[in-house]
Amino acid sequence: MTLAPVDYVILAIYFAFVLGIGWIVKRRISSSEDFLTSHRSVPVWITSLAFIAANLGAQEVVGMCSSGAKYGIMTAHFYWIGAVPAMLFIGVFMMPFYYGSRARSVPEYLKLRFDEKTRALNAITFAVMTVFSSGISMYALGLLFQLVLGWSFTASVLLSAAIVLIYTFLGGLTSAIYNEVLQFFLIVLGFAPLAILAVSKAGGWGGMSARLPEVMTHTWTYVGSASKNPMGVEAFGLMAGLGFVLSFGYWCTDFLVVQRAMAANSMSAARRTPLIAAFPKMVMPFIVIVPGIAAVALSHMSVGYAIPPKAGGGLDYDQALTTLMAQFYPSGMLGVGLTALMASFMSGMAGNVTAFNTVWTYDLYQGHIRKNAPDSHYLWVARVTTVVGVALSLATAYLASHFNNIMDFLQLVFGFVNAPLFATFLLGMFWKRTTGHGAFTGLLSGTAAAAATHGLTLAENKGRWLGSVIHEFPSTMAQNFWIAIFAWSTCFVVTILVSLASRPKRDEELRDLVYGLTDIPHDRDLPWYKRPLPLAAIVSVALIGLNLLFW
């Protein structure tokens, strides 16, 4: 793929705008809360788009297209039973506690609700994980640009990291969120035409269905048994593992996304953030997954398109998106498409950096290192942390390029840590008897259960490190779903048992933190389209419709 001068001009204009937005926002920053939490001042349409964009990193965009090519429309389960129901849940049920508690971060909520050790456990694992995942996506981006455009790995990684660093350093969370909105529109306007062009070239949905195996164009028909679908998952594992534990664990507890909603300018806006975000999120599969399916159909059609082969054999599905762009976009739109890819990377990375920043500054530094400093000191720490966070991500990117196995191992461990989280939050928010000791031991035993499940099972040669194999899964995806299910259940049961055996907090201490002791706003005076329940109902109906349409 070669770029013309006009493509570079577009990329340069984009860089100028994101930096400019950072520069303009800078004037508003005078306290650490301005920098780290946007002082709860952002309008709802902005927080909702930022809510999706922060998750829509380059790995998500490239990876979803790649999974579309590999698994077909089944990939949409990640949206249609995964993300969207969880987004409804956090908006309707959980946001009153996050926002109402006045916590500045998710770990801080755990501190208010439970105790210091639970917060520290969550804050430390979260901080380490964010830095690593931003480094890993930086590595993926550098590799992609090297492969597709022949750009130097170092140059593209350094340039993109430097730009994210400058605009988050200048304007903090507000700057990151504002830019995420620009990036969201760019991702949609840059990738949607590709989906339309590729699908129409492949003969529309009908033409694609005719050319592809049935399983590629159905979401539910083939999940009755794991051997019938390419993901190797069966309905229960899919619904409980992905649809419940993993998705709710991510969308309802991950500070990267929750932070966007917590920056909203009112409780009502905070609750509506994930609900409004659910509308565009529902249709994202048509932009990010369907092109991958079209790519497979096109490569069956002898029109001169093929998914490139991988060095070690098989097809390199990760290149589906960029090769489609090269075939369907002339110079000009090609620049827009690549800028959109860059934008998706930056939105993901800025999301990581701002979340890391807040957790480090408030939960670890202020919580454990220096408690009662003047606010100007924490603002300074937050600015320094931005630089340190980006530097650590860069270091991780280089580590990833040399020690791929370490990265795989760490991602596996992070998975173990994350799997039980949702049980802790669910119990913490809805059962006032839950105690800090219960939450802490529940999290640890959930993580241990996850590790044990992995160590005692086998899937595609992964696992088995505890010696014996109790069960063999048809795919690593099924294995992951079941690890999550066991981790969640263990955490749930242990948290309840230990809570019952330990002394609960008094009701006064739990005000605005737990269901039953919190005033849930009903917003009766607002018009229906500004109330959470009607919005959630519309999304649910549309969601059921989508599932039936692609059944």
Added chain:
Amino acid sequence: MRDLRTPIGIFFALIGLIVAVTGVATEGRAPLETANVNLYCGLTMLVFGGLMLWLARRSA
């Protein structure tokens, strides 16, 4: 910046204009596509940018 819609509007109007003009001036075509992708996509972005600017003006 009073309203985020202003910079977003300017950005897409500008990019849309550049892409649409490229479409008219170069008649550049992608390998698998015979339509003038630049012209149509450029106009779409121009309209989107204009809409954002109009919304920002209206509420100012």
